[in-house]
Amino acid sequence: MWKTILRRILIMIPEIIILSIIVFLLAKAMPGDPFTGSINPRAGVAQIHHLMEVNGLYDPWYQQYWNWVVHLFHGNLGESYQYNEPVTRIIGQRAVNTLWLSLFTVVLTYLIALPMGIYAGRHEGKLPDTVIRFYTYVTYCIPFFVILVLGIWIFGYVLGWFPTTGSVSPTANGTFATIGSRFYHMLLPGILGALFGTVNIVQYLRSEVVDAKSSDYVRTARAKGVPINDIYRHHIFRNSLLPIAAFAGYSITGLLNGAIFTESVFSYPGMGLLFVNSISYRDYTVITALVLLFGILNIFGTLLSDIILSIVDPRIRIE
Amino acid sequence: MKQTGENYEEISTEDLKRLSKQAEKEAAPSAGRIIWNEFKADRPALIALVIVVAFILFVVIASLFINTSKMMETNILDYFDAPFKDGFLLGADAGGRSIAQQLIVGSRNSIGIALGLTVISSTFGIAWGLISGYFGGFVDWGMQRVYDFMMMLPMTMMIIVIVTIINNYNAVTLTLIFSCFYWLGTSRLIRSRTLAESKKDYVAASITSGTNPWKIIFREVMPNISSLIIVDTTLSFAENIGVETGLSYLGFGLPAQTPSLGTLIANANDPNNITEYWWTWFPAALEIIILCLAISYIGQVARRAADSSQRKSNK
Numbered sequence: 001m002w003k004t005i006l007r008r009i010l011i012m013i014p015e016i017i018i019l020s021i022i023v024f025l026l027a028k029a030m031p032g033d034p035f036t037g038s039i040n041p042r043a044g045v046a047q048i049h050h051l052m053e054v055n056g057l058y059d060p061w062y063q064q065y066w067n068w069v070v071h072l073f074h075g076n077l078g079e080s081y082q083y084n085e086p087v088t089r090i091i092g093q094r095a096v097n098t099l100w101l102s103l104f105t106v107v108l109t110y111l112i113a114l115p116m117g118i119y120a121g122r123h124e125g126k127l128p129d130t131v132i133r134f135y136t137y138v139t140y141c142i143p144f145f146v147i148l149v150l151g152i153w154i155f156g157y158v159l160g161w162f163p164t165t166g167s168v169s170p171t172a173n174g175t176f177a178t179i180g181s182r183f184y185h186m187l188l189p190g191i192l193g194a195l196f197g198t199v200n201i202v203q204y205l206r207s208e209v210v211d212a213k214s215s216d217y218v219r220t221a222r223a224k225g226v227p228i229n230d231i232y233r234h235h236i237f238r239n240s241l242l243p244i245a246a247f248a249g250y251s252i253t254g255l256l257n258g259a260i261f262t263e264s265v266f267s268y269p270g271m272g273l274l275f276v277n278s279i280s281y282r283d284y285t286v287i288t289a290l291v292l293l294f295g296i297l298n299i300f301g302t303l304l305s306d307i308i309l310s311i312v313d314p315r316i317r318i319e
Numbered sequence: 320m321k322q323t324g325e326n327y328e329e330i331s332t333e334d335l336k337r338l339s340k341q342a343e344k345e346a347a348p349s350a351g352r353i354i355w356n357e358f359k360a361d362r363p364a365l366i367a368l369v370i371v372v373a374f375i376l377f378v379v380i381a382s383l384f385i386n387t388s389k390m391m392e393t394n395i396l397d398y399f400d401a402p403f404k405d406g407f408l409l410g411a412d413a414g415g416r417s418i419a420q421q422l423i424v425g426s427r428n429s430i431g432i433a434l435g436l437t438v439i440s441s442t443f444g445i446a447w448g449l450i451s452g453y454f455g456g457f458v459d460w461g462m463q464r465v466y467d468f469m470m471m472l473p474m475t476m477m478i479i480v481i482v483t484i485i486n487n488y489n490a491v492t493l494t495l496i497f498s499c500f501y502w503l504g505t506s507r508l509i510r511s512r513t514l515a516e517s518k519k520d521y522v523a524a525s526i527t528s529g530t531n532p533w534k535i536i537f538r539e540v541m542p543n544i545s546s547l548i549i550v551d552t553t554l555s556f557a558e559n560i561g562v563e564t565g566l567s568y569l570g571f572g573l574p575a576q577t578p579s580l581g582t583l584i585a586n587a588n589d590p591n592n593i594t595e596y597w598w599t600w601f602p603a604a605l606e607i608i609i610l611c612l613a614i615s616y617i618g619q620v621a622r623r624a625a626d627s628s629q630r631k632s633n634k
């Protein structure tokens with residue numbers, strides 16, 4: 001098993017290097033340079049050229065890439081043009097919001113999906129199973145952003161139950177009020193994300209339960225006289241829980257991709273909204289940093305899931 | 320073969336015709352035939368199919384009669400006309416432009432892009448999966464590393480960044496950019512099926528008799544998994560409708576002067592529009608939902624047809 005994990009981590013290293021090269025080249029391909037914006041009567045074109053030369057912007061791309069990587073390891077991602085602040089600080093502020101919203105959504109997704117998957121598997125082919133399968137089918141095929149728009153329209157504007165912008169209300173004072181307000185702002189996007197993100201977990205769990213129903217250990221338990229509810233709660237659920245837990249890593253990828261839509265619709269100041277705004281302002285340092293960060297988070301999310309799965313399920317281990 | 324052939328009696332052409340007809344009757348029906356039977360057995364699916372096909376035809380033909388540049392002209396007198404006022408069937412938006420006309424042209428653009436994306440990305444994904452699954456070994460390992468790497472990329476972000484770098488893009492370049500990223504799911508599915516398929520006897524027999532591997536892949540393995548291909552293509556078409564509309568909604572898809580279902584829904588970004596002038600965005604949202612549900616329902620029926628134990632037409 002350690003071999004598998006080691007191999008998995010070794011594969012990750014070239015992935016991160018290629019990702020960083022692609023991100024760097026994309027950043028180079030974006031129009032504009034960091035100094036043209038600061039042309040003024042005192043600093044002419046010649047001086048800009050001098051600045052470009054001093055900062056190594058005329059070097060060949062591999063040398064520039066190397067400098068960029070060295071800066072990266074020093075935690076220096078450059079300054080945002082839009083905010084005139086270090087990129088790390090700006091992203092740090094937004095990352096907390098995205099992190100909390102994602103965490104809340106994941107927890108909620110599991111709370112909804114676990115009972116559903118087990119219930120559907122237990123009553124395979126009967127009415128509840130049909131209803132749950134219909135539900136997963138509907139939630140799977142509708143584009144998520146349409147659901148978000150409809151959700152904010154009905155529950156945010158028409159019924160007025162939930163806030164429609166921001167992550168915390170400006171009038172909230174004191175620790176408890178702030179936490180409460182933050183939670184209140186996460187509620188609608190979190191619920192929508194959870195209700196419409198259950199498909200994978202429900203389907204996986206359902207098929208696990210259906211398989212387990214006819215397996216030997218369940219038959220043995222039933223022969224011993226274990227009550228049927230206990231079999232589901234202790235035997236089958238326990239067995240399918242770990243692979244399900246491993247899905248959490250994969251769902252990071254999905255949530256981060258979804259964050260762009262969720263945060264745009266709800267004007268929720270997280271990394272997704274920051275990305276969309278930075279694109280509109282052509283704030284390249286922020287864009288580059290965000291793409292790299294999301295890529296690395298995806299890589300680690302998948303790594304986490306793969307490791308958990310390889311521990312749980314020996315069949316998956318790499319030869 | 321020739322030497323042994325002389326030992327048999329010659330078969331007359333009539334017998335040959337009769338025999339091949341008989342064989343045709345007894346052979347398993349083709350994938351297309353099975354799926355068609357399944358549709359005939361499931362009334363709602365047939366209705367969904369008719370609706371989707373009729374709607375696409377209507378949108379394509381109707382948009383021929385709409386002058387797009389005239390439609391996108393601003394007319395301040397019709398500012399946010401309500402539905403059925405001044406001859407606007409679905410009202411008008413902030414620029415006094417007819418929502419109904421934008422909806423028709425927008426649907427044509429969005430569906431067209433989704434179709435193009437499905438054709439390109441599925442073709443590529445199927446070829447990738449077949450080659451990777453059939454050859455196995457080192458080829459498969461390499462192709463799977465590429466797949467793993469692509470899966471890590473923050474897809475939406477990459478597409479948005481590429482779209483901002485390319486200055487002059489249109490529907491075709493947009494479709495190509497999407498296609499670079501959306502073949503992954505198909506390739507994984509086809510690969511796992513090909514892995515299982517290429518262990519079967521008919522492939523081994525073909526290899527032994529010295530058939531060209533490419534011929535085995537595309538003329539023997541591919542037809543045998545054609546039902547899976549049909550199902551996957553239908554389902555990814557339903558998904559792909561969300562791809563372009565989603566990015567257009569964010570403002571990074573089709574240019575502003577080209578209507579799309581996504582840009583119409585983007586009218587809802589204005590807090591005033593979303594409640595007071597709901598007709599500017601709601602029809603487009605409703606259309607996407609109905610279209611996606613109908614297409615993937617068709618896909619579900621096709622999937623049922625592909626699995627003989629689930630077929631309704633057998634019962």
